[in-house]
Amino acid sequence: MTDIAIVGIDCRFPQAPNVNALWDLLLAGGDGITAVPPQRWRARDFYDDTGAPGTVNNETGGFIADADAFDLEFFGIAPREAQAMDPQQRLLLQTAWRAFEDATLDPKAQAGSNTGVYVGVMANEWNVQMSDLARITPQLGSGNGYFMTANRVSYTLDLKGPSIAVDTACSSSLVSIHLACSALRAGECDQALAGGVNIAITPALNVFYTQAGLSAPDGRCKPFSGNADGIGRGEGVALLVLRRLDDAVADGLPIRAVIKASAINNDGRSNGITAPSRWAQQTVIGETYRRAGVDPARIAFVEAHGTGTVLGDMIEVKALGNFHATTRSEPCGLGSIKGNLGHTEGAAGVAGVIKAALALQHKMVPPSRFAADENPRLRLASNGLRIVDEPLPLPEGEVFAAVSSFGLGGTNAHLVLASAPTVPEGQPGSSFGVVTLSSNDREGLRRNAIDLAADFESAPADGLGRLCWSMNVVKSSGRHRLAFVVNDRAEAVAALRAVDRLDDSIGVAQRVKVGWVCTGQGSQYPGMARRLAERHSVFRCALTEVDEHMSPQLGRSLLELLAGAGHDIDRTEFAQPAIFAVEYALARVLSGLGIEPSWLLGHSIGEYAVATRAGVLGLDDACRLVAARARLMQQLPRTGSMLAVRASRAEVDDLIADEPTVACAAVNGPGDVVLSGESAAVRRLAVALAAAGHRSRALTVSHAFHSPLMEPMQAEFNAIASGCAFDVPRTPVYSTLRGRMLLPDEPMDAGYWTEHIREPVLFAAAVAAAVATAPTHLLEVGPKRVLLPMIRRSFPDNAAAQLVPCPGPDADGTELAATVAALYRDGLDPSGTHSMTRPHGSERG
Incomplete structure (x- = not known):
């Protein structure tokens, strides 16, 4: 089976506005759960701890800051159209752009390419706008609908590959990654954006989870914990840039991790349309391992679905135990990012893939939140599993990980990742970079400089080249521009924070010839x-x-x-x-x-x-x-010499007329010529020129x-x-x-x-x-x-x-x-x- 490389990642999750911030949050065992922002809904209006009809049993969740912020001019979208767009579409556009940048690809240069777009999306709460029939406009119509989440990205960036929105509930984004990988292997596209998005605009799903007995009273998912008592909702948007591995290596793209194989299936008729099926999960896990050609004993850790519901956790552990209980000398690591972010629904699967890819890249599995209160009834040890309760170092060489995602309606997905291959390195690259930054006005340039300083500060110590590459080559540029050379990350941070003193490094773009x-x-x-x-x-x-x-x-x-x-x-x-x-x-x-x-x-x-x-x-x-x-x-x-003379050509032509072995060799300026010829003749001319008041200088030739x-x-x-x-x-x-x-x-x-x-x-x-x-x-x-x-x-x-x-x-x-x-x-x-x-x-x- 053709290996697929993850060459670019971008994401926004609660308290984690980018990939580096997400890694820091995970490694610290933190979470992004807060009170419901007042601009979403008044939580008190719906709260009732008894779970009465039409109410919710908590007032918290994982929310993205500034989910409505959007630079419409950057994407060339009219104000009326931008205002009517589902915020999920806006977030996906921004995330797609930054994912290409992370892959060191120019987003503008992808126009016309055979790039597929596969977006997992579970909720379309913006559709409430369509309930007022008198307010429906063409912009509101195109700003809504699952289909448009993927189509909007393809249209705006002019991507010509398949463009598909996927709704399989909680497994949507992992299914979208599976479909993208399948399309790459089949040659339907040569590059793919795949991931998911989830924004909670209304409390509708909170009410559903509460009424279905699935909602945690404290609004937190507690995967595999003895205190697990339900789901806490979370928001997120994330996209991966995928390439066939051979193509990624040939093009010199950065490789975060490799997708070995994936599989999907459905529970069929189980003990309830919203209830998980152990047997279906076992089947999809086994099929994935078979396609990947990987013995389950070689899976270092599983990034589980892990919602923190008692039934869901129990069934998932039993399904995994079928493969890990008897094949291992040491238990397989187990965790779930939902403990950090909440259940991000349409973006849940891709969140797990990003966590696993980062763990493989950093050779470290972050601890699973709430691991200290492991549920003894799960009998993890007898199932060949152990919850990761502290950072778990990974060995050198090729390491494998697995990711699970199970949909509320029974659509299951499983995926096997491997660490990135070692690519032979040439001679060292530059130990410095060009920092570039722009905005449409000087004040915007100052604000961007402060933000960029924070990006540099949070980047890896050796990340100067990647950041400068993205800025120099793949960023679109405004009229007011900042550019300067730096030798290391600390120098870049200091300069950006002193941007008001960088007048010599700031210019205003004009036509360049x-x-x-x-x-x-x-x-x-x-x-x-x-x-x-x-x-x-x-x-x-x-x-x-x-x-x-x-x-x-x-x-x-x-x-x-x-x-x-x-x-x-x-x-x-x-x-x-x-x-x-x-x-x-x-x-x-x-x-x-x-x-x-x-x-x-x-x-x-x-x-x-x-x-x-x-x-x-x-x-x-x-x-x-x-x-x-x-x-x-x-x-x-x-036998020849050359003489540089401060004189015009007309002034030397008369002198050299009687020296047939000498010529005017160069006219470098109105009073700057070079004579060339036989050495004795050139010496005679030097004397004559001095007598005429012309300076000359013999050239070393x-x-x-x-x-x-x-x-x-x-x-x-x-x-x-x-x-x-x-x-x-x-x-x-x-x-x-x-x-x-x-x-x-x-x-x-x-x-x-x-x-x-x-x-x-x-x-x-x-x-x-x-x-x-x-x-x-x-x-x-x-x-x-x-x-x-x-x-x-x-x-x-x-x-x-x-x-x-x-x-x-x-x-x-x-x-x-x-x-x-x-x-x-x-x-x-x-x-x-x-x-x-x-x-x-x-x-x-």
């Missing part, structure tokens, strides 16, 4: 981009990809070259391939983060990274050309690039280039060979790249044309900050923000994160397939 400039030769250094590679696994993966294509061309490992402390990196034959590799890897990371270029521009060898990013060259051909270019240049006689001295290699290079495939750019390219944007019919072919070796780099002209498009940000893609200062010097009036994800040898590796933070503050919504802060072990190459 990013121009990329790729650095040329001269930017290399030993240990190039080392810290970036240490802290970003996706960057490492991209470097490895280049290494596979480039190393055969070089005759040595490119990765070893980049990591080395020696000066081989300064040799032209290695410098150019290394620069290309860093720029290619950076481009992969930036694009994966959703930072896409509006246009591309490269300086000399940097234009190869531009061409690869624009789709002109495939990686294999790019590596072949870069390696050939570098090798052929290295083989030329070392091995050869006279972009000069007549390059001509001897051009024919051989052209022959190699002619064997490569070239496509048209898919992103606008501002060519530094042409000094302008390439036209649609201008190829970057073998002839282009051959000419590129000898002709000058018209950087200033290309930049002038590019910045005329009014980019909001300029981003230097390369191993060191080189080009952006030149642009600022030449174009001081340009207002574009300048960002450098790898500024040079002193970089600490967080600059890429700071780049993402700056762009987010200004309006970028990261939407890529990977993130620097994806949870450990979940990177995609």
Whole structure:
């Protein structure tokens, strides 16, 4: 049977507004039972401890705080429609969104996917609105009904798989999980949301339980206790994101636990339509173990239905005892979450699954509330069971658990869970993250920061990556934005609580238009981009990809070259391939983060990274050309020099007219040129320039690039280039060979790249044309900050923000994160397939 992975969880239960809070409540043995909130109903109006007709025998229950709170604008729902919606629909929408986020999936990106929605729901007390016929509207009609609980989620999130509401009373949500697993195994959907919801709007079911003799006078379920005397009602909403296990592993999703098998059946004609049947329960439990292929002796604990009714507890223990009494050396742990939350009815089964999944994940079974008063008449020990009365550690390795849920009308469900498989881990991921937060106004941003601080504080110590991943990639964003880099959880909490002092980290979203400039030769250094590679696994993966294509061309490992402390990196034959590799890897990371270029521009060898990013060259051909270019240049006689001159091109052209071995190699700005040629001639020009009042500086280079001295290699290079495939750019390219944007019919072919070796780099002209498009940000893609200062010097009036994800040898590796933070503050919504802060072990190459 195909294993199903639980990859995401979100829930709200009494005194437990999220998964972490629920775990804390369970581990502490606490409960969420309180007095009936006055906004539900006046409990005193219905209370009568004698159980008279039409009354209830308690005034308590487990209630969700702010169950009516709903951000209608976030979900694009009109006020009139939102007001008419059953609160259960509203809660499910919010829970579905957060469950996807917990699975590190972008909720928006699920639109159009083959995702099924299976919702267990037992009560539709909102339907009382339909009793006033004169008030019925189209919105009220679509806001009611069991069917719409699932359909509302599918419609709003545009999910195309099956959409089914399930009502089997108390077993509804476990049956919905069973149906979702069956659909995944059958290929009816590739992903599923499954769970349940229960909100007590009226005291109707309280009256029913009281009149049926099922209601506990103190409003508390006391599972398997000698004091068990009935049901106490509870509210809840919870959804799981389910995937086939192989798919979850392949996609690098976090796995909470694995569903091995499940089964459902019905009591049939028993001793009463509301009375449980031991024999039917035995059958469904046995069938589940058979499907899972798990010996009952290997079940570490059972999360039981455990309502706390004397009859129900007795029958359940006997049914379980049929499998555990004689097959075990040690008793099976037993407990029920209903002691903590009350009977959450339509959400009861999924509550039990979440408790069991968290126990498997944390290797600890929380104590069952009221365990200290175990009912001796249940004879748990002789049935191979023991109630978990204190936290129960679980062994390492694969551990199994079971969950039961039995419906009031006889529909039974049982499920077997296993701990998550161990997934081989790669190199460590980032030890820092980008905290992002947004709101539609500044005050909302402040409130959200306070709430987020609490989330960080309650998260596991190693949970920084998961929280940052969710915020950076899967959260929708408002106009006012906060973003900053943190190194650990404590730093994030402190910063968020001091949000009023974070003005530099707060921005207002505008249209973002990013121009990329790729650095040329001269930017290399030993240990190039080392810290970036240490802290970003996706960057490492991209470097490895280049290494596979480039190393055969070089005759040595490119990765070893980049990591080395020696000066081989300064040799032209290695410098150019290394620069290309860093720029290619950076481009992969930036694009994966959703930072896409509006246009591309490269300086000399940097234009190869531009061409690869624009789709002109495939990686294999790019590596072949870069390696050939570098090798052929290295083989030329070392008789040339280069000179940086503070002068205009017109001012140097007259001087070099009488020096045929010298050319203007680059025009980097209106008063910033580079001369290149035979060394003696360059020295003569330096003297002449000084006499004319022009400052100059000799560059440390091995050869006279972009000069007549390059001509001897051009024919051989052209022959190699002619064997490569070239496509048209898919992103606008501002060519530094042409000094302008390439036209649609201008190829970057073998002839282009051959000419590129000898002709000058018209950087200033290309930049002038590019910045005329009014980019909001300029981003230097390369191993060191080189080009952006030149642009600022030449174009001081340009207002574009300048960002450098790898500024040079002193970089600490967080600059890429700071780049993402700056762009987010200004309006970028990261939407890529990977993130620097994806949870450990979940990177995609």
